[in-house]
Amino acid sequence: MTILAIDFETANERRDSACAVGLAWIEGDRIVRRASRLIRPPELRFAPGNIRVHGIVPADVRSEPDFPSVMAEFLPDLTGGLILAHNAPFDMGVLRASLSAYGLPVPAFSYLCTLQIARQVFPDPAGCGLGKVAARLGIRFEHHDAGEDAFACAEIALAAMRQTGAEGVAGLTRVLPLQVTTLAPGPDLPRYRQPGRDSVAGRALFSARRASGPEDDRLRFAIRGSTGNRYEVSLEERPSGLYLRCSCQAGRNRRRCRHVDAVVDGDVTDLISRNFADVECLRRLIEAAPAGHRVEPVRVRRVQAA
Ligand SMILES: [Zn+2]
Incomplete structure (x- = not known):
């Protein structure tokens, strides 16, 4: 091997x-x-x-x-x-x-x-x-x-x-x-010049996630904070875009926090829930988002604390 x-x-x-x-x-x-x-x-x-x-x-x-x-x-x-x-x-x-x-x-x-x-x-x-x-x-x-x-x-x-x-x-x-x-081979990401929901894969991803509906099926990530506290970042999909809600103080004040940034960046250093596949899934959702909802890894406008 x-x-x-x-x-x-x-x-x-x-x-x-x-x-x-x-x-x-x-x-x-x-x-x-x-x-x-x-x-x-x-x-x-x-x-x-x-x-x-x-x-x-x-x-x-x-x-x-x-x-x-x-x-x-x-x-x-x-x-x-x-x-x-x-x-x-x-x-x-x-x-x-x-x-x-x-x-x-x-x-x-x-x-x-x-x-x-x-x-x-x-x-x-x-x-x-x-x-x-x-x-x-x-x-x-x-x-x-x-x-x-x-x-x-x-x-x-x-x-x-x-x-x-x-x-x-x-x-x-x-x-x-x-x-x-x-x-393992997964669903294709949207090809170039066919971004977001215009592509079959993008539509499939979006409808699959939305159909999963109940709160318990949301993507969730447990993150270790700098002081050792455990915070939970969870994904909400709304017509206006993707929202990541964090349970930390900044998140509760509807401000972006480093826990949300870490998940969006794919930084799994402090991911204590160890659901790495879900990080990849989030990445795909972000990449498959319609052009107007595109999310940049660091300076995220559309994914925001909610
Ligand atoms: Zn946070």
Whole structure:
């Protein structure tokens, strides 16, 4: 079984806007291969916030191959493999959304989140973001370069393996209470130029969620606050848009809070309900929202505290 760490950078808030991918292959107790590629996203629209993170601008990728061309080299290794990613719901979301955007099937594989691994093996009040964990472990890398991030992710998994005495990275699942997730083909995300409810998938997602009606079926996320309190973020769908209600003080005052931001951003660091699939589901709902309801990951206008 191939074991490899993967990291994507995106051009804008869309999950299907991958502009770079990094990979690091693990065999036994070491990294045996590294690769990184630039990708021309479906549209050359780069959000300033994304550029600030990774430094990639449209001119860098204009002449690069598109997602299917770049990933054709790597998909055989992903298929049937064990994939590692730091905050895996994000990278898995990018992979799935990008494949769907080009009408390609999602290969079957399992994945582990090194953020979850780090939180169990190398916990620290400062948090377990990639940069922080790597710094604590003495892993030197250039953060937010996809190839470097994948390398650091693989090193974190190897460090956790040594720390726990697990037999191989795959053996981590036997010594830690980890969720190994199998990425299964899901409903297609709306294709480019067919956003939101205009697409069959968008309509299906919306009607499915609305039909689920009763309050108990709402998407809910339990988030650990900075003081250790447990807050609940729940989704409400209204004709005017998607609303995330948080039980914290700011949420009760109808202000946005960092718990809502975390769920929208796909940051699962403090997600104590561990319903990672629901984070992905929320991501899809947001992406499938009609154009006027589009939600940006950080500066969210339409999803708001209610
Ligand atoms: Zn809150």
